[in-house]
Amino acid sequence: MTNKRGALRLFGIFTALLLLFVHVPLSNAASHLATTTSPSISVYGAWHCSNDACLWGTVRSVTEFDSKNHWLIDRGDGTPSVNLVVLSFVQPLKLLNKTTDAQTVQGIPMGMTSDIVNYFKSHNIRVMLSIGGITYVSAWNQALATNPTQLGLNAAAVAQQLGVGIEIDYEESSSPNLTGLQAFIDAYRSVEPYDATGNNPAARLTIDLAAGDRWLIGLATKATTSWLTTSTPVLDYANAMVPSRQPNSASSAESNWQEHIDGKPQYSPPIPSLAPAKFTGSLYITSASGSVQPECYHFSGSLIDTTGSYVQSVAPNGVGTTNGMLGYMFWAAECPSSRGSCTTPPNTCEGGVGVGGQTYAIPIPMPSLRQG
Template sequence: MPHKKLVAHVLGICTALFLLFIHVPLSKASSHVGAATSTPISVYGAWQCSNDGCLWGTVRSVTEFDSKNHWLIDRGDGVPSVNLVVLSFVQPLKLLNKTTDAQTTQGLPIGMTADIVNYFKSHNIRVMLSIGGITYVSAWNQALATNPTQLGLNAAAVAQQLGVGIEIDYEESSSPNLTGLQAFIDAYRSMEPYDATGSNPAARLTIDLAAGDRWLIGLTTKATTSWLTTSTPVLDYANAMVPSRQPSSASSAEANWQEHIDGKPQYSPPIPPLAPAKLTGGLYITSANGAVQPECYHFSGSLIDTTGSYVHSVAPNGAGTTSGMLGYMFWAAECPSARGTCTTPPNSCEGGVGVGGQTYTIPVPMPQLRQG
């Protein structure tokens, strides 16, 4: 009889181990993902390029704009697909000089009207304006070399006027003017101090960094060291932008984002780690050549789906105390390129971005952001 008890005991252990195995997803095996901690996503946004390749060079009626972009405010159940829209782009030198020309009024593209801003805000979607982009690197350099303090003051005035936040998209890879950018930030913060509550839209000031730590190195080093700390934050968070093309797998996308969270201690000077709570990850919904991506129209199996566990649960690695990134940003709504397909009917993104927002129970309006 003792041998029967022994057999039963061994079988019990095997059964327990089997049940444990089948209830632990393989994706949780990564050392970067906290198995016991999953934090809700707070930021789930889209860069919005209007209908002319991000120029915003024409005034549009709300009715016409809605006919192209209704999916952003309604994913099919009356709830917005996103909780943030970033109108892209403001030309920095024109903003500094308060230029008025055929496509610009007092430094702001004429298409970025209060009506368009309020179209989103009336549906509890936070709005920001992005200054720069890859097309305007030279304009950033000229503006920062001329009067970065005035540029920061002008940006704050626009933010206050429209009730929006500001995103810094300065993609100078070789020798960024970090002294000038510091002066810009200081001037902006003199008008709109850092607001941890997030209740003041104009106080929201963010920055775009590369997909990982191997491009925009000077900017990333300065931003991570000086502006994105959890102890004395200056900027609210950073967006890890999309790479040159859509990552081929979840692991490829996650590897880029992990570089920010790990930092690069081997660099000189080193890039310190970034708290996951200070980072969003970018994915394409329209590609660089204008093709609509599966992430736009189909959630299941898309990168929004397959990176979800990582984004919810990635653990800090030297900075911050809470697990999980802030969320996702999608490039880009409507027509980011003069060629190719736009995210307009019949190619709108309810089925991908919208279903993702529903699946992950994205809060609308955006909640107060974690500070560490």
């Protein structure tokens, strides 16, 4: 009997020790699994300007395009650096008129071909087309004044044809045509209703807002009030665009993004709070002044690194139920300026954007987005 008790005691000690050693790696594995299957950062994308400062004015072969942009589909371990690429820009008036000219075919820049779209989609990277940009503010105004409904229908048709989403980049700061923009959105949604699952690429419709709430005030007020609510969303989400220059600290970048979360109740009319799950924050990887930013090539200590905790955990301020913004957007891949540097060899971005994607376990393909 005594020997049996001793044997049982030894067996119990052995079992406890075994469980102790087994428990640690199992716990870590479970923790990692939770992190990678339910990431707080869902959107991790780059605007793409082709090789001609965002004109997309020439047809490019996939081989030549890949030689300049391979870092986007492979951060060095065979996994894409991003899960979204936004081809920038479509000229709104040409899209309305379905213009064909030296750089455009039926309203779409001739470089935005199905081959280029499929180059990214074949690697599970979502693709969108951006309509507008700061260069095309007048074109937006003309198109919205002429026939915003037809513009929305044309945009939806292109989205369906290429299997892409559409981004609204309407940077009219003084008197935006919000009635016209509402008609554009209504027309688009009449063809492609809001899809909370994100399964239909053409149903993805987003908007660009300023870095904070002190510019594009009319647009921010309307978008936050009417189109980006958590109860009856019309647009999928917003991008808080880059400011005039790269923020010089994490706190500077975060203060801009916090303005969207807090709103501007003192304004007349007030800008309401925006749920963190309804927008991304943006950083430069190339600047208009001509330099490739550290965020492109070196993650540690970059703003992608130092703002990560905030982006993943910032709490709502009265609107929304989940912590954390949707993620990041980067301005901009390849050559956004004719006088600046490009994110082409040897200045590619695996070491910054790519390492960030790996560090934050960015899901590829992009998952369904949090709705509130």
